[in-house]
Amino acid sequence: MKRRTFLQLGTMTAAASWLSGCRSANEKLIPYLTPPDEGVTPGMAVYYASSCRFCPAGCGILVRVSEGRAKKIEGNPAHPLNRGKLCARGQAVVQELYHPDRVTQPLKRSGPRGSGQFTRISWEEGLALLTEQLGKLQRERATDRLALVTPPLRGTLAELAAGFMRSFGSPRHLSYELLGPDWLRTAARRSFGQPSLPYYDIAETRYLLSFGADFVEYHLSPVQYGFAFGRMRQGRDTVRGHFTYVGGRMSLTAASADRWMAARPGSEGMLALGIARLILAESLFDAGSLTANGLRADDLLRRLEAYDLDRVAHLSGLRQDVIAEVAREFATTRPALAMAGEPVAFQTNGPDAVRAVQLLNVLVGNLNRPGGIYPDAGETTGPEDSFAELLSLVDRMLGDRISVVMVHGDPVHAVPPATGFQEALARVPFIASFSSLLDDTALQADLVLPDHAALESWGDVIPLAGTREPVIGLMQPVVTPLYDTRQFPEVLMATARGLGGTMAAAFPYQSYLEMLKSSIKKRVGPAGGGDFEVVWVDLLRQGGLFKANNGQGKSLRWAAGATLPDPGEPRFAGDEKQFPLHLQVYPSTAFLDGRGAPLPWLQQLPDPMTTVVWDSWVELNPETAVWLGISFGDLVEVTSPQGSLRLPAVIYPGIRPDTVAIPLGQGHHGGGRYAKGRGANPLALVALMGINREPQPAWNATMVRVTRISEKGELVTAGNPQGSYRSELIEI
Amino acid sequence: MEKMTSPYRWGMVVDLDRCTGCGACVVACQAENNVGICGKREIAEGRDMHWLRIERFWVGEYPNVRVRFLPVLCQHCHDAPCEPVCPVYASYHNPEGLNGQVYNRCVGTRYCGNNCPYAVRVFNFYSHEWPKPLDNQLSPDITVRPRGVMEKCTFCIQRIRRAREDAEGEGRKIRDGEVQPACAQTCPTEALVFGNLADPRSRAARLSRSPRGFRLLEHLGTHPSITYLKGGGREHV
Structure with missing residues (x-):
């Protein structure tokens, strides 16, 4: 008998005798000589196709299961949305299954x-x-x-x-x-007459202009857009897509941009119209597109007169020459693409600011074409x-x-x-x-x-956006x-x-599974052929129902009678003297709105921009920090008209001096041992703002003040605040 | 020294123009390799266990400030500073160009970690726990390293082994793209490309000849297996 065999048998005997008192020894122990019935081979893993429901993006996943335990989640290469790729959050979902603090019964x-x-x-x-x-x-x-x-x-x-x-x-x-995209649906209804979410063809574009759309972290379909971004940069032999980001805080997405324009919070929509006016004034617009969308250049120019370069530069706090340069680049590079994101939408002038960005796309002819935006992608329900x-x-x-x-x-x-x-x-x-x-x-x-x-x-997961093809992902139990x-x-x-x-x-x-099957059967239609059971097993193996895009979406145009966007100046909660700083709350890369906080891998994942682990923080421009006497890691108090919070400060060179930012996601009272009592929830600071006394989800329209409390912020970062090497040493 | 006779020389290309710093690779690596969960205190002591980290640099000052990300994992150097200092030969170089670590040989002198210029070797200063039933997620392909053992990126050697067994069973060589470490597999932007550098036609080999390529701390003469490609078009800073 070989040593290894001896040890195996010895361990088995010992374990068997020890386990014999448990309810089922077979569940714990896999015999080596006679394999168990369920096709379990010791050491051999099985992959199950399923779908991720962690965020609305709904990527396809493959779960590696070994000896009846889920081991690892990977992207499903057959899924048209994420093509085998997966974000950090999606991979951590296995810890939701095996979380030590799960509720085990009612x-x-x-x-x-x-x-x-x-x-x-x-x-x-x-x-x-x-x-x-x-x-x-x-x-x-x-x-x-x-x-x-x-x-x-x-x-x-x-x-x-x-x-x-x-x-x-x-x-x-x-x-x-x-973080629901209601704002995007409303804007689409007002601009294009139909509340559908758009599909942005980032992979094929040559000039990407993002007004706060953080597609690397959370916007609509981060894995799909991350994949597209990689292709936009290096997927073509001779073209490298250019990326300009507009927003008061340099987000993870903005960090990959070639140009970052730190516009004053709430000014993004007016900036978009300023760019539009410049394109019209310099006749850089796409005349065909304007005619096709029922717009007239001279009429538009007249109505956008108020957004002259001087005023827009003043409102946004940006340099005139920079705005003009971006406007010209955007108008003369084809195809180009402008997208609007949550930081713009969650302002008092958000609804119109988002539409101003849509107008930019119409102006230079980016609708319904490769490298542009398809306003009619996916379902209109939501x-x-x-x-x-x-x-x-x-x-x-x-x-x-x-x-x-x-x-x-x-x-x-x-x-x-x-x-x-x-x-x-x-x-x-x-x-x-x-x-x-x-x-x-x-x-x-x-x-x-x-x-x-x-x-x-069991379940079906219909991706929110990020594809023009009809996709229904299926979820199946893997353990x-x-x-x-x-x-x-x-x-x-x-x-x-x-x-x-x-x-x-x-x-x-009889069961939800039965309902799910009948609903999928309806979706498959007669095309599936005879035996639905066979089709069903096939769909499960594949991970869902992925149809080729034969139907093609409607080519939506600027709706006749759609009003011209007029963002107007933003309003903020809090008196400027008492609360001198803008507050921006943003979904954390790891936790999103907080659903990732219970998972230890995500807690341990250093935040990409600050490298902070297991905590939340407030970001301050170095200049602001000096002015307030705050240094890296100090405990500070952030006070808004709504409330106050104490959390550590991070000196963040990529934020406007008049703005501070706090990530969402922490500050749970429950949620298991890894989330409980960790960090702070900035939603406590956010005030309710309204237009015409009708409250709006303007989560970024609150003003705050920051005061230093002590040097004991107990902030832990995985990296040195500057990075461990000097960057000139490694030539990046 | 043994002559390198293997038809494989594993290497990687990291395209910094594609990398967005999202952190998917970090979690993928932790999930694949049974890397311990570290609490706040452990990380505060500089004892984070991640085999793959993303370095973040701020360059310039507001408003002309830029961020650069640099995923750093074991460079699998061909003249690895960590190898000759191990008194028990736990750190070794295999014929496929991998810089290996034999966990059950390691006695925890930490000389290798001390000598590594990239700081990618991590030492188990503590016993790591997976509170039940979190231990169910542990992969059976890889050992769980106890306290006192140095560990590091292996280019997911368990995947390479499996692919090689499959290929040998079919009497062929491993195809390009057939095996990928967890980090490269999951990277949403395809910034990480893994492959056989001994095959000049493999995707990784082709990319590694790019004029944008450079090696990390090249002047130290460690001859890493990882080529980084510079981000392009940074014209506005």
Whole structure:
């Protein structure tokens, strides 16, 4: 007997005798001599195709599974969106599955809300509790006192949730996400007459002009646009695409730009119109495009008269010659592409500023052509003003007109307190959460019915944007569920069955899987051929339904009667004397709006721009820091009219001296051991701003002041503040 | 010294014009290689365990400021300063040009890490924990290194081995692009290209001859296997 065989057998015998008391020794131990039934070969990994639902981008993934354990997530090379690539967040999702603090079974609150005291209950008991609450509403004929709060859902789950609420008789389904692209849909409706999200052909463009669109980090479809960016730079033999970024803070995306224009916050839309005016005045526009879009150059020029170079330079704080140079470059390089992003949209003049950027594309003829923008890509369904719905729900909750709230996701963390959401939610008598971790929302809940982890779930994932082809990604469970959890849609269906009557009749399916299959069957249509089971297995193996683009989107044009964008000057919350600095909140590269914070790989991932780990921070221009007497790593207090926070300071050369920035994502009260009590949530500082007394999601329109508290910021960076080598030494 | 007879000489090209610094490679590497999870204190002590890091440089001053990113991993030097100093031959050079580390030989003198100009060797100063059931994610292909052992990037040698076994089984050589380390596989912008530099037609070999190419700290004469390609068109700073 060889030494290795001896050790194997020895270990097996020892382990077997030790494990024999456990519920199933076979689950723990894989015999070497007789392989188990499920096709498990020791040492051989199996790959399952699935889809990532971590962010709305919806990339295709392959999960490497070895001996029944998910090991690693990779991009699915067959998926037309991400082509085998995957971002840092997507790869960390395996830690959501194996998170040590997952909720392992239903919980009922036993202490005061927020205390985290729960008793474990069975699913029967948990479902009975929820059904009882909903049944009571039905009996009282007050079904509109039920609210469902979720992130924007797509595909079969959206159908199911809508069906549930419809058959129950409540119109209060709020699909809200802080970073949802509602603003882009609204702008598209006003400019192009249809609320569809655009597709930007970055790979083929020669001049990319981004007004705050951070497509490397989070904008629409970061992996797809990252891939396209690589090709724009070095994918063509003789052409290297040029990239200019406009925005008051140098984001990770801006760091890759050739030119960074640090425009004053809120001035981006006016800058876009200034550029438009210059292009018109110098006759650099595309006459054919203007005619095709029903616009007239002389008319436009007259109406944009107010945006002369002098005024725009003054408003944006940029040099006149720089603006003129960029305008000329943009107009004379074909194809060129202008895109607008969240920092521009989340200002009081955001809705029109975004449209000003769209007008730029029309002006130089970038619509519906390679290297330009396709305004009609993908589905037109999706919330356009979920923020107003959020406020109306808050109103109802404050007026005690909501008795039961079912929440999926963590809005308590990711909705700005200025909206009054947290306060209003506290008044609701019964809250049910479906979180798989005790996050901030689950901590407030009366009942927690834990959802499966993504890698244990069935589902379909329709990418938000980033492709012109119709794509439906499929999610399949790659491991047997670890705990006594149930998938959110299964719980909805079980509740409907429990309520009986028309509710039960609305869901004639045995399981969510059955519903999913029938919905996919409809999507495949007769083209799939005979046996759907065969098609289904094929789709699962491939990772989804990827059709070639035979239909071609509509070539949308500037809508007849669309008004000319008029951003006007931005307004800010906070008196300039008391609060001299602009606050910009931005999604952290690792955590997005906070959903990544529970995962230790993402906590440990140094922020690309600051190399900070396991923390949050406030970014200050070196000049501002000197003026305020703050040095790197000091603890500072940031105060806005809305509230104040203490966090460490980072001296950040890539930000305007009149602006400070704080990343979103940290500052959780719950969310497991890795997220809890770490850093601060800047949403606490954000004030609510409105146009004509109608509140807007203007999250970047708050002014703050910063004061130094002490030198003990306890900031940890993975790299030296300047980098470990002098850059001239390594010639980059 | 043994003559290099292998048909493979593994190397990488890092295109800094494509690299956006997004950090996907860092997590990919950590996931593939059972790299320990380090807390705040450990990193504060400069004991981060990442095998691959992205250096960030600020160049210039506001408003004419630029950021440059530089992914730094083991350069797999052909004259590696880390190799001759190991008293127990834990650090060695294999015929395929990889700079290997034999974990169960390592006695933790840290001479190699001390001698590495790129600071890419990381030492297990602490025992790293994967609180249950987080340990389920550990890859069975790679050992979990205990406290007191030096570890480093291997170009995902487990993947190379598997590809070689597959290729040998079919009686052929490994094809270009057939094997990729986790970092290159996931890089959204395709900034990292891995391949056989002994094959002049491989993508990596072709790119490594680019006029934009340079080696990291080239003047030290370590002859790295990684070629960096300078970012182009930085005309505005």
